[in-house]
Structure formats: C-alpha cells, structure tokens
Amino acid sequence: MNKQQFLNDLEDILQREEPCTENDNLDEYEEWDSLSQMSLIAYMDRTFGVKLGFDNFENVKTVADLIELAGGKIGD
C-alpha cells in the first residue's frame, strides 16, 4: 500500500469531508477520538496484521506518525 491509499482510507475511517495529508496534526481533527482510534486499531490489524493498542497513540501527533505505526508496510 502506498501513502496516498492510506490517506484515502484514513479519510473514510475518520469520515472526513476534507482529504487527509501527511503533515496534518491529529489534534486539529474533530473526528480524532477514542472511537476513531478503535477503528484504526481494527484497520491496522485487518490490513497489515499490525496489532496496536490505545497506548500506541499516546505519542502520535501527526498523520505521518500513524504511517510509522504500520511498521514500514506503507510505502511512498
């Protein structure tokens, strides 16, 4: 999967009217909450086999940080 595909999926997971970009600060997304984090945990597991917990989001600030959580499975 490349970054653009992930950004499209993220837009759907967060149900955003506006597209997501890599440098976006997640704290500025009103859609970024515990439920969307729960959805992202399910998405990462289903798509990449990466198992995350809520703790993994503690140091996440930007969309780029989310890409990092996929452990190199999202290419350019």
Place this chain on the structure above:
Amino acid sequence: MEIKFDKEQRFIVTGASSGIGENTALMLNKLGATVIAIGRNKERLQMLVEQSYSPENMFTEQKDLTEDIPSLPQYVKSLKDKYGKFQGLVYGAGIGKVEPLQMIQYPEVIKEFETNYFAPLFMAKGFADRRINNGSGSACVFVSSIASFCSDKGHVVYAGSKAALSASVKSMAKELAKNGVRMNCVSPSAVNTPMLDEHSRSEEQMKKYPFGIAETEDVSNLIVYLLSDKAKFISAQNYIIDSGGVS
C-alpha cells in the same frame, strides 16, 4: 404536543411497501418531511406515492436490501448524493416465519438473519457516516419485536434475529452519541400487517392482548415521536408496545 418536520429533513424508510414501514412513511410525509421510501414491490411503492399527503416529497426506491448486503453503505451514500443528507432512518423491513426448532433449515435461518439483522446493520453503517447524516438531531429507529424479550414457540429464529438487532442498536447508540445521532428500537407484539401469521390471530393468542392487536399507526406514532426533536434525550432504548401484557 405537535410534531412537525420540514422538507429539508429527509428520512429513509425501509420496508415501505407494506405494514409499519408504509404507515411510517406516510406519517412522516404528512408531517412535512421528505421521505425516501425503499421497498421491494414497485406497484405498492407507486400506491404509496398516490396515498401521500405531499407526493412531491415522497420518493421511492425499489430495492431488495438483502441482494448485496456488503454494498449497503455505498447504496446509502448513493442515496445521499441523489437526495442530500439525511435526518433519519427507519428500518421497518422484516420477515418472520413460525417454525419450531425441529423444522429450521440453515439457508432459511440465514435468510431471516439477512433481512432482520445483517441488512439493518449495514444500512446503519451507511447512515452513521458523518458525511451522510445531518449530525446533531439525526435519529434512527429500528423495528424489533416483542419476541426479542419473550419469544413464543415457533419463533426460535425470528426471536434471535430481533434480539440481535436490539442488542446491536444499544452499542451503535453509544458510538454515535458523540455526533448527536440517536438510535432506538421499538418492539411491538402482534400488529395488524400482512406479516401477522394465523397463529398470532388465534383465539388463544388473542387472550394475551388486553387491548387487542395493534394497528400499524399505533407503532408509527411512537417511531415518529422517537425521530422528532421531542425525543432529543432518548437514545439506546427499546420500547415495548405489547397491548398491555404479553411481556
């Protein structure tokens, strides 16, 4: 108390070609809302438009919701692109067979769960998307059944499918509360619809209903109330309408 809607408030009503869905569609339309009525029977949907108080605000979509359940969220999105964002969803479609445990067959069990549980789940998934509904003030009502609380002989599968629906609606309601979207169920006992089987009309059964068999309007009244802003503090509930005593 007066309940009013305006034509910018659009409601999807499934199972609209007969019974509770049909009556709810007509009631919402009469109270000023725009209705997108989904049903399988084209002729009956046409009759629905003819019976409407405001035919110009009654739109029909012929569809069998079980033919491609995974694509239902995309279907709801296509309706939003066609009509605009939605204020509410009424899931009135349902099937029920009276079959004791000994007679159940797997394909029929699946079919009943597809209509009564899987399809409403995926319609709800489509509606719940922030890009599809109006946000705060939006509401869904799912028609469950008294069987989900206390089922009778022969309702092994039907009761299970409706209990599954009622249980899931509670969870959905908690997930969507943050967006201001309310989710509720109504659980009627016997209602005078084409779906009501002969067993439920029997003399023995009738003794259970002190107020008799409900008419569709008796259920629609509650559905419309739950969709309105008069019910703005009510979510994650499942209301029994059992003619005074079955449960």
